[in-house]
Amino acid sequence: MAGKLMNAVQYTAYGGGPDGLQNGGGLADFAVTKESLTVARPPEVSAADVVGLPIAGLTAHQAVTQSAGINLDGSGKEANILVTAASGGVGHYAVQLAKRGNAHVTATCGARNIELVKSLGADEVLDYKTTDGAALNSPSGRKYDAVIHCANGIPWSTFEPNLSPNGKVIDITPGPTSLVTFALKKLTFSKKQLVPLVLIPKGENLQCLVNLVKEGKLKTVIDSKYPLDKAAEAWAKSIDGHATGKIIVEP
Structure with missing residues:
Protein backbone atom coordinates (compact mmCIF):
# COMPACT_ATOMS: atom_id res chain seq x y z
CA MET A 1 0.00 0.00 0.00
CA GLY A 57 -9.95 16.91 5.41
CA LEU A 58 -12.75 14.45 4.78
CA THR A 59 -14.66 15.68 7.83
CA ALA A 60 -14.45 19.25 6.53
CA HIS A 61 -15.39 18.11 3.01
CA GLN A 62 -18.46 16.21 4.22
CA ALA A 63 -19.57 19.08 6.47
CA VAL A 64 -19.18 21.71 3.76
CA THR A 65 -20.48 19.83 0.71
CA GLN A 66 -23.05 17.37 2.05
CA SER A 67 -24.30 18.90 5.29
CA ALA A 68 -24.04 22.60 4.32
CA GLY A 69 -24.79 21.97 0.62
CA ILE A 70 -21.89 24.03 -0.76
CA ASN A 71 -20.75 23.27 -4.31
CA LEU A 72 -16.97 23.46 -4.55
CA ASP A 73 -17.17 24.69 -8.15
CA GLY A 74 -18.73 27.95 -6.96
CA SER A 75 -22.16 27.25 -8.41
CA GLY A 76 -25.32 27.57 -6.37
CA LYS A 77 -26.80 30.27 -4.19
CA GLU A 78 -24.43 32.30 -2.02
CA ALA A 79 -24.43 31.08 1.57
CA ASN A 80 -23.25 32.63 4.82
CA ILE A 81 -21.06 30.11 6.64
CA LEU A 82 -19.56 30.26 10.13
CA VAL A 83 -16.58 28.06 11.00
CA THR A 84 -15.73 27.79 14.70
CA ALA A 85 -12.19 26.85 15.78
CA ALA A 86 -11.15 27.80 12.27
CA SER A 87 -7.41 27.47 12.89
CA GLY A 88 -7.71 23.85 14.01
CA GLY A 89 -7.26 20.62 12.07
CA VAL A 90 -10.77 20.42 10.58
CA GLY A 91 -11.54 24.13 10.74
CA HIS A 92 -8.66 25.30 8.56
CA TYR A 93 -9.74 22.89 5.81
CA ALA A 94 -13.40 23.93 6.19
CA VAL A 95 -12.58 27.61 5.67
CA GLN A 96 -10.71 26.86 2.45
CA LEU A 97 -13.36 24.52 1.08
CA ALA A 98 -16.24 26.87 1.89
CA LYS A 99 -14.46 29.69 0.06
CA ARG A 100 -14.10 27.46 -3.00
CA GLY A 101 -17.89 27.43 -3.02
CA ASN A 102 -20.06 30.48 -3.31
CA ALA A 103 -19.87 31.30 0.41
CA HIS A 104 -19.20 34.26 2.65
CA VAL A 105 -17.12 32.82 5.50
CA THR A 106 -17.03 34.11 9.05
CA ALA A 107 -14.57 32.32 11.31
CA THR A 108 -13.61 32.19 14.99
CA CYS A 109 -10.15 31.49 16.40
CA GLY A 110 -7.67 32.78 18.96
CA ALA A 111 -6.11 36.21 18.50
CA ARG A 112 -2.71 34.78 17.50
CA ASN A 113 -4.24 32.98 14.50
CA ILE A 114 -6.44 35.73 13.07
CA GLU A 115 -4.07 36.64 10.22
CA LEU A 116 -3.55 32.97 9.36
CA VAL A 117 -7.29 32.33 9.07
CA LYS A 118 -7.68 35.45 6.93
CA SER A 119 -4.95 34.12 4.65
CA LEU A 120 -6.96 30.91 4.21
CA GLY A 121 -9.80 32.97 2.75
CA ALA A 122 -12.10 33.90 5.64
CA ASP A 123 -14.02 37.11 4.97
CA GLU A 124 -14.49 37.94 8.66
CA VAL A 125 -12.52 36.60 11.63
CA LEU A 126 -13.56 36.86 15.29
CA ASP A 127 -11.36 36.39 18.34
CA TYR A 128 -13.44 33.90 20.33
CA LYS A 129 -12.34 35.49 23.63
CA THR A 130 -13.92 38.87 22.82
CA THR A 131 -17.56 39.70 23.58
CA ASP A 132 -18.61 39.57 19.92
CA GLY A 133 -16.54 36.45 19.32
CA ALA A 134 -18.10 34.60 22.23
CA ALA A 135 -21.55 35.65 21.00
CA LEU A 136 -20.64 34.61 17.40
CA ASN A 137 -21.84 37.97 16.09
CA SER A 138 -20.96 38.55 12.44
CA PRO A 139 -19.19 41.93 12.07
CA SER A 140 -21.34 42.62 9.01
CA GLY A 141 -24.55 41.58 10.76
CA ARG A 142 -25.07 38.42 8.68
CA LYS A 143 -27.13 35.47 9.81
CA TYR A 144 -25.54 32.09 9.16
CA ASP A 145 -27.08 29.55 6.82
CA ALA A 146 -24.76 26.91 8.23
CA VAL A 147 -22.23 26.65 11.04
CA ILE A 148 -19.35 24.19 10.72
CA HIS A 149 -18.92 23.71 14.44
CA CYS A 150 -15.40 22.50 15.24
CA ALA A 151 -15.17 23.83 18.81
CA ASN A 152 -16.56 22.63 22.13
CA GLY A 153 -18.67 24.15 24.85
CA ILE A 154 -20.89 26.49 22.81
CA PRO A 155 -24.58 26.05 23.73
CA TRP A 156 -27.45 26.04 21.26
CA SER A 157 -28.73 29.27 22.82
CA THR A 158 -25.64 31.05 21.45
CA PHE A 159 -26.08 29.69 17.94
CA GLU A 160 -29.84 30.11 17.53
CA PRO A 161 -30.12 33.95 17.34
CA ASN A 162 -27.29 34.00 14.78
CA LEU A 163 -28.90 31.54 12.36
CA SER A 164 -30.93 32.38 9.28
CA PRO A 165 -34.56 31.12 9.32
CA ASN A 166 -33.49 27.72 7.95
CA GLY A 167 -29.98 27.74 9.39
CA LYS A 168 -28.26 24.65 10.73
CA VAL A 169 -25.38 23.88 13.06
CA ILE A 170 -23.21 20.99 11.84
CA ASP A 171 -21.50 19.55 14.91
CA ILE A 172 -18.39 17.56 13.95
CA THR A 173 -17.89 16.22 17.51
CA PRO A 174 -21.44 15.65 18.76
CA GLY A 175 -21.85 14.72 22.41
CA PRO A 176 -24.92 13.84 24.51
CA THR A 177 -26.11 17.46 24.71
CA SER A 178 -25.90 17.86 20.93
CA LEU A 179 -27.82 14.65 20.35
CA VAL A 180 -30.58 15.77 22.71
CA THR A 181 -30.81 19.14 20.92
CA PHE A 182 -30.88 17.34 17.56
CA ALA A 183 -33.80 15.17 18.71
CA LEU A 184 -35.75 18.07 20.22
CA LYS A 185 -35.42 20.16 17.05
CA LYS A 186 -36.65 17.25 14.97
CA LEU A 187 -39.59 16.51 17.27
CA THR A 188 -40.69 20.15 17.34
CA PHE A 189 -40.29 20.55 13.55
CA SER A 190 -37.96 23.49 14.06
CA LYS A 191 -36.64 25.08 10.87
CA LYS A 192 -33.34 25.70 12.65
CA GLN A 193 -31.57 22.39 13.10
CA LEU A 194 -28.55 20.88 14.81
CA VAL A 195 -26.97 18.21 12.60
CA PRO A 196 -24.56 15.70 14.22
CA LEU A 197 -21.90 14.74 11.68
CA VAL A 198 -20.90 11.09 11.37
CA LEU A 199 -17.96 10.77 9.00
CA ILE A 200 -18.55 8.39 6.09
Missing part, protein backbone atom coordinates in the same frame (compact mmCIF):
# COMPACT_ATOMS: atom_id res chain seq x y z
CA ALA A 2 3.05 2.23 -0.30
CA GLY A 3 2.35 5.65 -1.76
CA LYS A 4 -1.33 5.45 -0.83
CA LEU A 5 -3.36 7.71 1.44
CA MET A 6 -5.59 5.75 3.76
CA ASN A 7 -9.06 6.73 4.94
CA ALA A 8 -9.39 4.21 7.74
CA VAL A 9 -5.98 4.65 9.37
CA GLN A 10 -3.41 7.40 8.98
CA TYR A 11 0.09 6.02 9.03
CA THR A 12 1.96 9.28 9.59
CA ALA A 13 -0.59 11.76 10.94
CA TYR A 14 -1.91 12.09 14.45
CA GLY A 15 -5.55 11.18 14.05
CA GLY A 16 -7.45 11.78 17.27
CA GLY A 17 -8.37 10.58 20.72
CA PRO A 18 -7.29 7.60 22.80
CA ASP A 19 -10.30 5.47 21.85
CA GLY A 20 -8.95 4.80 18.36
CA LEU A 21 -10.63 5.05 14.98
CA GLN A 22 -14.11 5.72 16.30
CA ASN A 23 -12.86 9.04 17.63
CA GLY A 24 -10.48 10.00 14.89
CA GLY A 25 -7.64 7.72 13.86
CA GLY A 26 -4.51 5.92 14.95
CA LEU A 27 -0.74 5.70 14.61
CA ALA A 28 1.22 2.92 12.92
CA ASP A 29 4.11 2.31 10.55
CA PHE A 30 1.78 0.23 8.38
CA ALA A 31 -1.97 -0.20 8.16
CA VAL A 32 -4.49 -2.35 6.33
CA THR A 33 -7.67 -1.00 4.76
CA LYS A 34 -9.92 -1.46 1.75
CA GLU A 35 -8.33 -0.41 -1.52
CA SER A 36 -11.52 1.50 -2.40
CA LEU A 37 -10.77 3.82 0.51
CA THR A 38 -7.27 4.66 -0.68
CA VAL A 39 -5.90 7.24 -3.11
CA ALA A 40 -2.45 7.38 -4.69
CA ARG A 41 -0.32 10.29 -3.52
CA PRO A 42 1.00 12.29 -6.49
CA PRO A 43 4.83 12.16 -6.50
CA GLU A 44 5.08 15.94 -6.62
CA VAL A 45 3.08 16.28 -3.38
CA SER A 46 4.77 15.56 -0.04
CA ALA A 47 3.27 13.13 2.45
CA ALA A 48 3.06 15.89 5.07
CA ASP A 49 0.91 17.99 2.73
CA VAL A 50 -1.77 15.32 2.36
CA VAL A 51 -1.58 13.01 5.35
CA GLY A 52 -4.06 15.17 7.27
CA LEU A 53 -6.72 14.71 4.60
CA PRO A 54 -8.13 11.24 5.39
CA ILE A 55 -9.71 12.32 8.69
CA ALA A 56 -9.68 16.11 9.11
CA PRO A 201 -15.18 8.05 4.29
CA LYS A 202 -15.36 7.88 0.48
CA GLY A 203 -12.46 7.37 -1.88
CA GLU A 204 -13.85 9.82 -4.43
CA ASN A 205 -14.01 12.59 -1.83
CA LEU A 206 -10.43 11.93 -0.79
CA GLN A 207 -9.40 12.06 -4.44
CA CYS A 208 -11.10 15.45 -4.76
CA LEU A 209 -9.08 16.79 -1.84
CA VAL A 210 -5.81 15.37 -3.14
CA ASN A 211 -6.48 16.99 -6.52
CA LEU A 212 -7.06 20.35 -4.84
CA VAL A 213 -3.76 20.06 -2.98
CA LYS A 214 -1.96 19.08 -6.18
CA GLU A 215 -3.43 22.12 -7.95
CA GLY A 216 -2.41 24.46 -5.13
CA LYS A 217 -6.04 25.15 -4.19
CA LEU A 218 -5.97 23.56 -0.74
CA LYS A 219 -3.16 23.49 1.79
CA THR A 220 -2.42 21.78 5.06
CA VAL A 221 -1.26 24.05 7.85
CA ILE A 222 1.28 22.09 9.90
CA ASP A 223 1.55 22.98 13.56
CA SER A 224 4.47 20.67 14.31
CA LYS A 225 6.13 17.36 13.43
CA TYR A 226 7.16 14.55 15.76
CA PRO A 227 9.00 11.26 15.18
CA LEU A 228 6.93 8.14 15.89
CA ASP A 229 8.86 7.40 19.08
CA LYS A 230 7.62 10.75 20.47
CA ALA A 231 3.98 10.13 19.56
CA ALA A 232 2.94 10.55 23.20
CA GLU A 233 4.13 14.16 23.07
CA ALA A 234 2.16 14.75 19.88
CA TRP A 235 -0.88 13.18 21.51
CA ALA A 236 -0.57 15.41 24.56
CA LYS A 237 -0.27 18.54 22.42
CA SER A 238 -3.36 17.62 20.42
CA ILE A 239 -5.44 16.89 23.51
CA ASP A 240 -4.41 20.30 24.88
CA GLY A 241 -6.60 21.72 22.10
CA HIS A 242 -4.46 24.64 20.96
CA ALA A 243 -2.68 23.27 17.90
CA THR A 244 -2.76 25.38 14.75
CA GLY A 245 -3.64 23.10 11.85
CA LYS A 246 -2.32 19.53 11.93
CA ILE A 247 0.18 17.75 14.15
CA ILE A 248 2.22 15.32 12.04
CA VAL A 249 3.85 12.14 13.30
CA GLU A 250 6.56 10.86 10.99
CA PRO A 251 7.76 7.23 10.84
Whole structure:
Protein backbone atom coordinates (compact mmCIF):
# COMPACT_ATOMS: atom_id res chain seq x y z
CA MET A 1 0.00 0.00 0.00
CA ALA A 2 3.05 2.23 -0.30
CA GLY A 3 2.35 5.65 -1.76
CA LYS A 4 -1.33 5.45 -0.83
CA LEU A 5 -3.36 7.71 1.44
CA MET A 6 -5.59 5.75 3.76
CA ASN A 7 -9.06 6.73 4.94
CA ALA A 8 -9.39 4.21 7.74
CA VAL A 9 -5.98 4.65 9.37
CA GLN A 10 -3.41 7.40 8.98
CA TYR A 11 0.09 6.02 9.03
CA THR A 12 1.96 9.28 9.59
CA ALA A 13 -0.59 11.76 10.94
CA TYR A 14 -1.91 12.09 14.45
CA GLY A 15 -5.55 11.18 14.05
CA GLY A 16 -7.45 11.78 17.27
CA GLY A 17 -8.37 10.58 20.72
CA PRO A 18 -7.29 7.60 22.80
CA ASP A 19 -10.30 5.47 21.85
CA GLY A 20 -8.95 4.80 18.36
CA LEU A 21 -10.63 5.05 14.98
CA GLN A 22 -14.11 5.72 16.30
CA ASN A 23 -12.86 9.04 17.63
CA GLY A 24 -10.48 10.00 14.89
CA GLY A 25 -7.64 7.72 13.86
CA GLY A 26 -4.51 5.92 14.95
CA LEU A 27 -0.74 5.70 14.61
CA ALA A 28 1.22 2.92 12.92
CA ASP A 29 4.11 2.31 10.55
CA PHE A 30 1.78 0.23 8.38
CA ALA A 31 -1.97 -0.20 8.16
CA VAL A 32 -4.49 -2.35 6.33
CA THR A 33 -7.67 -1.00 4.76
CA LYS A 34 -9.92 -1.46 1.75
CA GLU A 35 -8.33 -0.41 -1.52
CA SER A 36 -11.52 1.50 -2.40
CA LEU A 37 -10.77 3.82 0.51
CA THR A 38 -7.27 4.66 -0.68
CA VAL A 39 -5.90 7.24 -3.11
CA ALA A 40 -2.45 7.38 -4.69
CA ARG A 41 -0.32 10.29 -3.52
CA PRO A 42 1.00 12.29 -6.49
CA PRO A 43 4.83 12.16 -6.50
CA GLU A 44 5.08 15.94 -6.62
CA VAL A 45 3.08 16.28 -3.38
CA SER A 46 4.77 15.56 -0.04
CA ALA A 47 3.27 13.13 2.45
CA ALA A 48 3.06 15.89 5.07
CA ASP A 49 0.91 17.99 2.73
CA VAL A 50 -1.77 15.32 2.36
CA VAL A 51 -1.58 13.01 5.35
CA GLY A 52 -4.06 15.17 7.27
CA LEU A 53 -6.72 14.71 4.60
CA PRO A 54 -8.13 11.24 5.39
CA ILE A 55 -9.71 12.32 8.69
CA ALA A 56 -9.68 16.11 9.11
CA GLY A 57 -9.95 16.91 5.41
CA LEU A 58 -12.75 14.45 4.78
CA THR A 59 -14.66 15.68 7.83
CA ALA A 60 -14.45 19.25 6.53
CA HIS A 61 -15.39 18.11 3.01
CA GLN A 62 -18.46 16.21 4.22
CA ALA A 63 -19.57 19.08 6.47
CA VAL A 64 -19.18 21.71 3.76
CA THR A 65 -20.48 19.83 0.71
CA GLN A 66 -23.05 17.37 2.05
CA SER A 67 -24.30 18.90 5.29
CA ALA A 68 -24.04 22.60 4.32
CA GLY A 69 -24.79 21.97 0.62
CA ILE A 70 -21.89 24.03 -0.76
CA ASN A 71 -20.75 23.27 -4.31
CA LEU A 72 -16.97 23.46 -4.55
CA ASP A 73 -17.17 24.69 -8.15
CA GLY A 74 -18.73 27.95 -6.96
CA SER A 75 -22.16 27.25 -8.41
CA GLY A 76 -25.32 27.57 -6.37
CA LYS A 77 -26.80 30.27 -4.19
CA GLU A 78 -24.43 32.30 -2.02
CA ALA A 79 -24.43 31.08 1.57
CA ASN A 80 -23.25 32.63 4.82
CA ILE A 81 -21.06 30.11 6.64
CA LEU A 82 -19.56 30.26 10.13
CA VAL A 83 -16.58 28.06 11.00
CA THR A 84 -15.73 27.79 14.70
CA ALA A 85 -12.19 26.85 15.78
CA ALA A 86 -11.15 27.80 12.27
CA SER A 87 -7.41 27.47 12.89
CA GLY A 88 -7.71 23.85 14.01
CA GLY A 89 -7.26 20.62 12.07
CA VAL A 90 -10.77 20.42 10.58
CA GLY A 91 -11.54 24.13 10.74
CA HIS A 92 -8.66 25.30 8.56
CA TYR A 93 -9.74 22.89 5.81
CA ALA A 94 -13.40 23.93 6.19
CA VAL A 95 -12.58 27.61 5.67
CA GLN A 96 -10.71 26.86 2.45
CA LEU A 97 -13.36 24.52 1.08
CA ALA A 98 -16.24 26.87 1.89
CA LYS A 99 -14.46 29.69 0.06
CA ARG A 100 -14.10 27.46 -3.00
CA GLY A 101 -17.89 27.43 -3.02
CA ASN A 102 -20.06 30.48 -3.31
CA ALA A 103 -19.87 31.30 0.41
CA HIS A 104 -19.20 34.26 2.65
CA VAL A 105 -17.12 32.82 5.50
CA THR A 106 -17.03 34.11 9.05
CA ALA A 107 -14.57 32.32 11.31
CA THR A 108 -13.61 32.19 14.99
CA CYS A 109 -10.15 31.49 16.40
CA GLY A 110 -7.67 32.78 18.96
CA ALA A 111 -6.11 36.21 18.50
CA ARG A 112 -2.71 34.78 17.50
CA ASN A 113 -4.24 32.98 14.50
CA ILE A 114 -6.44 35.73 13.07
CA GLU A 115 -4.07 36.64 10.22
CA LEU A 116 -3.55 32.97 9.36
CA VAL A 117 -7.29 32.33 9.07
CA LYS A 118 -7.68 35.45 6.93
CA SER A 119 -4.95 34.12 4.65
CA LEU A 120 -6.96 30.91 4.21
CA GLY A 121 -9.80 32.97 2.75
CA ALA A 122 -12.10 33.90 5.64
CA ASP A 123 -14.02 37.11 4.97
CA GLU A 124 -14.49 37.94 8.66
CA VAL A 125 -12.52 36.60 11.63
CA LEU A 126 -13.56 36.86 15.29
CA ASP A 127 -11.36 36.39 18.34
CA TYR A 128 -13.44 33.90 20.33
CA LYS A 129 -12.34 35.49 23.63
CA THR A 130 -13.92 38.87 22.82
CA THR A 131 -17.56 39.70 23.58
CA ASP A 132 -18.61 39.57 19.92
CA GLY A 133 -16.54 36.45 19.32
CA ALA A 134 -18.10 34.60 22.23
CA ALA A 135 -21.55 35.65 21.00
CA LEU A 136 -20.64 34.61 17.40
CA ASN A 137 -21.84 37.97 16.09
CA SER A 138 -20.96 38.55 12.44
CA PRO A 139 -19.19 41.93 12.07
CA SER A 140 -21.34 42.62 9.01
CA GLY A 141 -24.55 41.58 10.76
CA ARG A 142 -25.07 38.42 8.68
CA LYS A 143 -27.13 35.47 9.81
CA TYR A 144 -25.54 32.09 9.16
CA ASP A 145 -27.08 29.55 6.82
CA ALA A 146 -24.76 26.91 8.23
CA VAL A 147 -22.23 26.65 11.04
CA ILE A 148 -19.35 24.19 10.72
CA HIS A 149 -18.92 23.71 14.44
CA CYS A 150 -15.40 22.50 15.24
CA ALA A 151 -15.17 23.83 18.81
CA ASN A 152 -16.56 22.63 22.13
CA GLY A 153 -18.67 24.15 24.85
CA ILE A 154 -20.89 26.49 22.81
CA PRO A 155 -24.58 26.05 23.73
CA TRP A 156 -27.45 26.04 21.26
CA SER A 157 -28.73 29.27 22.82
CA THR A 158 -25.64 31.05 21.45
CA PHE A 159 -26.08 29.69 17.94
CA GLU A 160 -29.84 30.11 17.53
CA PRO A 161 -30.12 33.95 17.34
CA ASN A 162 -27.29 34.00 14.78
CA LEU A 163 -28.90 31.54 12.36
CA SER A 164 -30.93 32.38 9.28
CA PRO A 165 -34.56 31.12 9.32
CA ASN A 166 -33.49 27.72 7.95
CA GLY A 167 -29.98 27.74 9.39
CA LYS A 168 -28.26 24.65 10.73
CA VAL A 169 -25.38 23.88 13.06
CA ILE A 170 -23.21 20.99 11.84
CA ASP A 171 -21.50 19.55 14.91
CA ILE A 172 -18.39 17.56 13.95
CA THR A 173 -17.89 16.22 17.51
CA PRO A 174 -21.44 15.65 18.76
CA GLY A 175 -21.85 14.72 22.41
CA PRO A 176 -24.92 13.84 24.51
CA THR A 177 -26.11 17.46 24.71
CA SER A 178 -25.90 17.86 20.93
CA LEU A 179 -27.82 14.65 20.35
CA VAL A 180 -30.58 15.77 22.71
CA THR A 181 -30.81 19.14 20.92
CA PHE A 182 -30.88 17.34 17.56
CA ALA A 183 -33.80 15.17 18.71
CA LEU A 184 -35.75 18.07 20.22
CA LYS A 185 -35.42 20.16 17.05
CA LYS A 186 -36.65 17.25 14.97
CA LEU A 187 -39.59 16.51 17.27
CA THR A 188 -40.69 20.15 17.34
CA PHE A 189 -40.29 20.55 13.55
CA SER A 190 -37.96 23.49 14.06
CA LYS A 191 -36.64 25.08 10.87
CA LYS A 192 -33.34 25.70 12.65
CA GLN A 193 -31.57 22.39 13.10
CA LEU A 194 -28.55 20.88 14.81
CA VAL A 195 -26.97 18.21 12.60
CA PRO A 196 -24.56 15.70 14.22
CA LEU A 197 -21.90 14.74 11.68
CA VAL A 198 -20.90 11.09 11.37
CA LEU A 199 -17.96 10.77 9.00
CA ILE A 200 -18.55 8.39 6.09
CA PRO A 201 -15.18 8.05 4.29
CA LYS A 202 -15.36 7.88 0.48
CA GLY A 203 -12.46 7.37 -1.88
CA GLU A 204 -13.85 9.82 -4.43
CA ASN A 205 -14.01 12.59 -1.83
CA LEU A 206 -10.43 11.93 -0.79
CA GLN A 207 -9.40 12.06 -4.44
CA CYS A 208 -11.10 15.45 -4.76
CA LEU A 209 -9.08 16.79 -1.84
CA VAL A 210 -5.81 15.37 -3.14
CA ASN A 211 -6.48 16.99 -6.52
CA LEU A 212 -7.06 20.35 -4.84
CA VAL A 213 -3.76 20.06 -2.98
CA LYS A 214 -1.96 19.08 -6.18
CA GLU A 215 -3.43 22.12 -7.95
CA GLY A 216 -2.41 24.46 -5.13
CA LYS A 217 -6.04 25.15 -4.19
CA LEU A 218 -5.97 23.56 -0.74
CA LYS A 219 -3.16 23.49 1.79
CA THR A 220 -2.42 21.78 5.06
CA VAL A 221 -1.26 24.05 7.85
CA ILE A 222 1.28 22.09 9.90
CA ASP A 223 1.55 22.98 13.56
CA SER A 224 4.47 20.67 14.31
CA LYS A 225 6.13 17.36 13.43
CA TYR A 226 7.16 14.55 15.76
CA PRO A 227 9.00 11.26 15.18
CA LEU A 228 6.93 8.14 15.89
CA ASP A 229 8.86 7.40 19.08
CA LYS A 230 7.62 10.75 20.47
CA ALA A 231 3.98 10.13 19.56
CA ALA A 232 2.94 10.55 23.20
CA GLU A 233 4.13 14.16 23.07
CA ALA A 234 2.16 14.75 19.88
CA TRP A 235 -0.88 13.18 21.51
CA ALA A 236 -0.57 15.41 24.56
CA LYS A 237 -0.27 18.54 22.42
CA SER A 238 -3.36 17.62 20.42
CA ILE A 239 -5.44 16.89 23.51
CA ASP A 240 -4.41 20.30 24.88
CA GLY A 241 -6.60 21.72 22.10
CA HIS A 242 -4.46 24.64 20.96
CA ALA A 243 -2.68 23.27 17.90
CA THR A 244 -2.76 25.38 14.75
CA GLY A 245 -3.64 23.10 11.85
CA LYS A 246 -2.32 19.53 11.93
CA ILE A 247 0.18 17.75 14.15
CA ILE A 248 2.22 15.32 12.04
CA VAL A 249 3.85 12.14 13.30
CA GLU A 250 6.56 10.86 10.99
CA PRO A 251 7.76 7.23 10.84
